[in-house]
Amino acid sequence: MTAIPAPGAVPPPRAVRAYRRAVLRGHGRGVLRTALGATWDVVVGAAVLGALGAQAGRRLVHGVPSHGAAVSASTGGWLLAAAAVALVGAALRGLAAAGPVSAQPAAVSWILAGPVDRAGVLAPRFWLSAAGATAVGAAVGALLPVPSDPTLALVLTAAAAGAAVAAASFATAAAAQQPRAAGSIRGGRWRASVAGVGTGLLIAAAAAGLVVALAGLAGHPLPAGPTGPVLVVVAVAAVVVAAVGGWRARAGLGRLDRGTLASGGALVLGLTTSVAWLDTSLLRGVADERRWRDRATVRTRRLRGSGPGVLLRADLRRLARQPDRVVGCAALAVVPYVVAAVADPIWVSVAQVLAGSLAVSRLTAGLRAVSDQPGLRRMLRVDDRSLHMLHAVLPAVGAVVWMAVTAPALVAAGDPALAGTPAAGEPALGAAVAAAVGALAAAVRAATRPPLNYGGVVVPDVGFGATPVGLIAQVLRGADVALLLAGLILAGAGYPIRLAVATVALAWSLRTPSAD
């Protein structure tokens, strides 16, 4: 075992790390083995999600357009560029929320609480995380252009640009991670700014995607851009940002307080668990807690009226305090238009149901709150079913509006292009109503999911360990309805059947929202 210096002398970070490694080895838990185990869980989860996404993407892009209009290279290129911008925006938001420099709770309590050189302890993790982000960026950059059959040079350039942008994103978020000013209960202004930039990029990507898709649908695709030179410029600019941000972040490591590091660690733990279990509820809970702690205060405004109707007004006010949820819901409306521009018409209906359920889920925070918290329900003078129905009103309105906004994509793809497809002759209004009810049912079902139950009958170990059947069903709750409806569309079931299935699913979810 490595000795640490005698009492009175502060051990250097290297000695602390060596001591910890030796202790873990003594317990049969090597640091490398532990890290590899955790990485395996995440990689398997990410691989499952990535494979599903890639498969869906390839089927979309390479589906044989029955209307005979092959996707133009420029339209595909611009859509991929928009997707890249959206990925950068999402990454910035995620990095700003996660820290990105963090420490496990045990390290915060037992190592960083001492007088040890904090910057020295955190530095290896900082560089490792930066390298990981860069590698992920390179991989995503290399994979993103694949659907457009690119040249090797373009793939390599895109990989380099992806790596540089990812490194710049990481460095910027890390530099913005400095603790709040003493005496302030509000969180870091810079972190909020980085998240704001991420949101702006997501909005810009959605808007660009819509413009490109509409131009493609109208038969006037935008001219192809100089992809290679643009990527080079982006890469050079990102390298500069990464260098400056990385230098500032490394210099500020010693000033990161334990609260900042611990909350980031909890978020990373939530992220790891969520990816490993394909379940976002833990991550969402930790992220929401952190988000509202950063916000700290709001301007109190009294409600009006009395009785149960007040709950509806309160739900609306809470939604107004989360404009990013509404923006996210609106941004997802681009998806059916993009699919209409690049894929077989039948996939537009599928995209409408799947993206619609995700969009409506953004509006179910109130429903989730009353469903998850029996203490909250007990305080209110309303029975459970009424409480859930009241909190389903906003998502229902959102579903109707969302489907109305995306219905033109269905019309554009289906008139007259649907001839010969299973959805031929289907009224867009009927399809939109079925999709709206289906999206609402999926969102309500997901929002009223009971706490995960790790008991019950298990299925054999296929890489995740022995998994309880009930747990799988719970994780899929909500998505199961959306996938069922998508399957019905692909199987050629008409909208009356889909509407009936969606209505039954919705009624069932509202009947026993927190008990089944």
Next chain:
Amino acid sequence: MCTRRAEIVGVLEVSELTRRFGEHTVFADVSLDLPPGEAVVVTGPNGAGKSTLLRCVVGIDKPDGGRVRWDGRELRESDPAVRAALAVLLDDAGLFPEMSVAEHLDLLARVHGVSDPDAAVDEVLAEVGLAGAADQLPATLSSGQRQRLMLGSCFVRPRQMLVLDEPEQRLDVPGRDWLARRLVAEKAAGVGVLLSCHDPALVEAVADWVLEL
């Protein structure tokens, strides 16, 4: 484990309540009646089953035997009439993360039909010492402030009975004194009080009946 009956006819009737976790009997055959304006205080060491008893009484845990009646009918937790009558503070208190302290109290007052909710909210905020934190979101509250908010949620709305699980926890000394005075006033106003408690001073000040587990 204890069997004791407060021999008073009241609106809350608990008869031979039993709860087991596997082979372990938490409590058995507990009976009590709680009339308006009286207080039953449940005491006992950690793990004696005080919180479990209160959870069974308010209907969020299912007893293995016995029954609980409210106003002559089987008590059903999700019954709006029960929710209107019982103000409950247990360890599963929930809050909306996007709403401020004052807005929580305002929402409760209005949902329960308080005639002048603005005045009621201001009064309770001052009483529980949260006037200065009225605009804060729940995530920023200390554990003591959170406990005060949950107590305020019980007092801002009409109630016929208070069910409080160790309400003195996380309160400072002046806070505990205030709580004792407030519960005595509640009794005087005709509200029944069922609470579990570790504080001898609070038991002495409030209890008409003591149920020791």
